[in-house]
Amino acid sequence: MDPLAEAFLPVLLVLSLAAFLPWISSINPWARWAGAWLTILLMGRYLFWRATQTLPEPALDPLALAAWAFFMVEVVGSFAGVLLLHVLSRTLDRSAEATAHPVESHPGGPPLIDLLIPTYNEQEEILYRTIVGAMSQDYPRFRVWVLDDGKRPWLSEMCERLGANYRIRGDNSHGKAGNMNATFWHLMSLPEPPDAIGVLDADFVATPLFLRRAAALFHDPKVALVQTPQHFFNPDPIQLNLGDAARVPDEQRFFFDVVLASKDAHGTAFSCGTSSIVRADCLARIGGFPTESVTEDILLSIKLTGIGHKTAYLNEPLTAGLAPEGLQEYLTQRGRWCLGTMQIVRTPWGPFSRGVGTPLLMRLHTMDTVLFWTMTPILRILCLLMPVLHWWTGLVVVRTDLHGLISHLGPYWICCVIFLGWVSRGTNVPILADGMSLLVARESLRASAVGLFGNKNQKFKVTAKGATRDRTVVQWSLAGWFLAIAALTVAGMVLRLVLGPIEGTPPAAEAMNLFWSVYNIIMLAVASLMCVEAPRYRREERFLAGEAAKLRLAGREVEAVLEDVSLLGCRLRLPAGGLPAADARVEVSIAEVGEVPALVRAVGPDHCQLVFEADAAQRAALVRKLFSGRYRHSVTTLRPFAFMGILFRKAFM
Structure with a gap:
C-alpha cells in the first residue's frame, strides 16, 4: 500500500x-x-x-x-x-426529577423564598419588566426585594406601586455581592426568615414557573443551590453582527445547554449568579455571598462543596434576560468573568489551595475554567x-x-x-x-x-x-x-x-x-x-406571535393576526378592506391583555404597525404575557453548511 x-x-x-x-x-x-x-x-x-x-x-x-x-x-x-x-x-437532565418532587410534597411544605433583584444604574423599562415578572410567580410563599445601589427615588416609587420591597444600604462596597449580603443578613433577622434566597439580575425576567420548578430540587437535602440556564430575548453582538440571529446560536448556548449539564452529572455544576436559588442556612454557614471575587457566583458553589453540599442544574428556560448589546459591553462582561476566575485562584478555595475541604473533582473542573x-x-x-x-x-x-x-x-x-x-x-x-x-x-x-x-x-x-x-x-x-x-x-x-x-x-x-x-x-x-x-434601532425587542387578535376602529371590528408584539407596539396582518388609515386611533384586542388603545404608525398592503397607549394594568399584563416563556426562541443548533451561507451573505451581500 x-x-x-x-x-x-x-x-x-x-x-x-x-x-x-x-x-x-x-x-x-x-x-x-x-x-x-x-x-x-x-x-x-x-x-x-x-x-x-x-x-x-x-x-x-x-x-x-x-x-x-x-x-x-x-x-x-x-x-x-x-x-x-x-x-x-457525562450529562444529566433533572426535569423529570423536578416534576416528581413538587414543592407541596416537601417536608414542611413549600419553602419561603426571598427573591433578590440587585440593581445599580439600569433604566426604568428594564427594571419594570424584571419586577413585574418577579411579582408574577406561580408560587405560594415568596417575597420580592429590589436592592438599589443607585439610591433612586423613582425606583422606590415603582416598587411601592408594583408591590415589591425596596432596600438601599449605606455604601456600595463589594458591588453586587455586598449589595445582596446587606439585605440577606437583614432578612435572616426578621421574625420569619427565608428558607431560600433567589437571585435575578436586574435585566432578567422570570417566567411564572421559575421558583416552583427550581425549588423542587431542594427535595434533596444535599442540594444547597439550584441554577437554571440563561436565555436571552435579544440577539447578542455575535448573532446581530453576523446578520442572522434566527439561525446563529447565542454565544452562551454551548455552555448552558451542554457544559453545565455535564458538570452537573459529575457533581461540579456551579452558580452563574442570576436565575438561581440557594438555601439560606447554607448561605449563612459560609458567611453570605462571597466578596473575594467579582464572580461571587462560582465561588459560592465552590464554598458550598466545602461544607458537603452541591449545586444542581435544572436545564429549563425559566428566565430570559438581555444579552450585551454591543461588542465593548460583551468584552467588559467576559473580562469580568475572567478576572473573577483568576481571583478565585488566589483564595483559599482555589484549585491549588489546601485544607478548605473542596473536593478534588471540583478543583479539577475549576482548573478547567x-x-x-x-x-x-x-x-x-x-x-x-x-x-x-x-x-x-x-x-x-x-x-x-x-x-x-x-x-x-x-x-x-x-x-x-x-x-x-x-x-x-x-x-x-x-x-x-x-x-x-x-x-x-x-x-x-x-x-x-x-x-x-x-x-x-x-x-x-x-x-x-x-x-x-x-x-x-x-x-x-x-x-x-x-x-x-x-x-x-x-x-x-x-x-x-x-x-x-x-x-x-x-x-x-x-x-x-x-x-x-x-x-x-x-x-x-x-x-x-x-x-x-450592526445598528440596533428598537428600544424593546419584538416577539413573534402568530395568534388571533381583533382591531376595533370607528365602531367596526376586524379579525386580525398578531404577527409580532413588544411592550411598545405590534404588527397586525389584516384582510383587504380592513386596513385603518395612518395616524388613526384604534383598539386592539389581545388575549390575556384586553382592549389596548393604540395609534396607527404605518400601513402596508396587508398589515399595519401600531404603537400602544396602554394603561398601567395593560402594560403589566403585556410583560406577563411576553415573558411567560411561550415566545422564547433560542437557537439550539447550527449546521456547518448553513453557517457557511450566513458568512457568505454577510461578506458579499
Whole structure:
C-alpha cells in the first residue's frame, strides 16, 4: 500500500465510526463516554508522536527553543482539553426529577423564598419588566426585594406601586455581592426568615414557573443551590453582527445547554449568579455571598462543596434576560468573568489551595475554567503567529513528513471536531467558536494578568444594558489587528510562492503551514466580520406571535393576526378592506391583555404597525404575557453548511 494512503487509515476509521452518530442520541451515556475517551486517546497518541518525532534536539538555538516552547503550550492546552472532554463524557437532565418532587410534597411544605433583584444604574423599562415578572410567580410563599445601589427615588416609587420591597444600604462596597449580603443578613433577622434566597439580575425576567420548578430540587437535602440556564430575548453582538440571529446560536448556548449539564452529572455544576436559588442556612454557614471575587457566583458553589453540599442544574428556560448589546459591553462582561476566575485562584478555595475541604473533582473542573481563560487565548494567538513566522523566517515548530502529520494530527483533530459538534448538537462550530475566542483573547489575557498578579481589590464592572445604535460601527481596535495578521499571512504565502521555500524547509512543513494559514485567514475573516456592529434601532425587542387578535376602529371590528408584539407596539396582518388609515386611533384586542388603545404608525398592503397607549394594568399584563416563556426562541443548533451561507451573505451581500 502507498505509505501516504496508509496514513489516511486512522482518519477513515474515525469517519466510519462517526457515520453512526446520526442514529445515536447525544445523551446516550455509553456513546458519550466512548466518544470522549476515544478523543482523549487520540490526543495522547498525537502528543506522544509530537514529543518523540517532531521536535529538534534540546539546544539554546532560537528555532529549537521556539519549537519546544510551542510544544509545551500545546501540552498545557491539551490538559485543558482533557478536562473538558472528561466533563463532556457525562450529562444529566433533572426535569423529570423536578416534576416528581413538587414543592407541596416537601417536608414542611413549600419553602419561603426571598427573591433578590440587585440593581445599580439600569433604566426604568428594564427594571419594570424584571419586577413585574418577579411579582408574577406561580408560587405560594415568596417575597420580592429590589436592592438599589443607585439610591433612586423613582425606583422606590415603582416598587411601592408594583408591590415589591425596596432596600438601599449605606455604601456600595463589594458591588453586587455586598449589595445582596446587606439585605440577606437583614432578612435572616426578621421574625420569619427565608428558607431560600433567589437571585435575578436586574435585566432578567422570570417566567411564572421559575421558583416552583427550581425549588423542587431542594427535595434533596444535599442540594444547597439550584441554577437554571440563561436565555436571552435579544440577539447578542455575535448573532446581530453576523446578520442572522434566527439561525446563529447565542454565544452562551454551548455552555448552558451542554457544559453545565455535564458538570452537573459529575457533581461540579456551579452558580452563574442570576436565575438561581440557594438555601439560606447554607448561605449563612459560609458567611453570605462571597466578596473575594467579582464572580461571587462560582465561588459560592465552590464554598458550598466545602461544607458537603452541591449545586444542581435544572436545564429549563425559566428566565430570559438581555444579552450585551454591543461588542465593548460583551468584552467588559467576559473580562469580568475572567478576572473573577483568576481571583478565585488566589483564595483559599482555589484549585491549588489546601485544607478548605473542596473536593478534588471540583478543583479539577475549576482548573478547567482557569485554563479556558488563560491557555486558550495564548494558544490561539500562537497558532496565528506560527505560520506567519514560518513564511517570513523559515521557523518550523513541527518537523515531520505528510505521512506522520496525516496519520497523527488528522484523526485527533477530526475526532475532536466531530465529538464536540455531536454533543453540542451543532452549537459548537469550529470556525465560529475559534472566532469568538479570538475576539476575547486580548481581554482575557489582560484580565488574567490583573487577576493573578494585580491588586486583589478589583472593582465590579457593571455591563451596560438597554442601549440602541442607529448606525453601523466598526470596532477597528480589534478588527485592525485581525486584518493585519491576515495580511501578513497572505503576504508571506505570496512571498514563498514567488521566491520559493527557505532553504532546508521540509515539504511537509510547507503543506502543513499552507493548511494552517488558510484556516487562520478564514478564522480572522470571521472574527473581523463580528467586529462590524450592526445598528440596533428598537428600544424593546419584538416577539413573534402568530395568534388571533381583533382591531376595533370607528365602531367596526376586524379579525386580525398578531404577527409580532413588544411592550411598545405590534404588527397586525389584516384582510383587504380592513386596513385603518395612518395616524388613526384604534383598539386592539389581545388575549390575556384586553382592549389596548393604540395609534396607527404605518400601513402596508396587508398589515399595519401600531404603537400602544396602554394603561398601567395593560402594560403589566403585556410583560406577563411576553415573558411567560411561550415566545422564547433560542437557537439550539447550527449546521456547518448553513453557517457557511450566513458568512457568505454577510461578506458579499
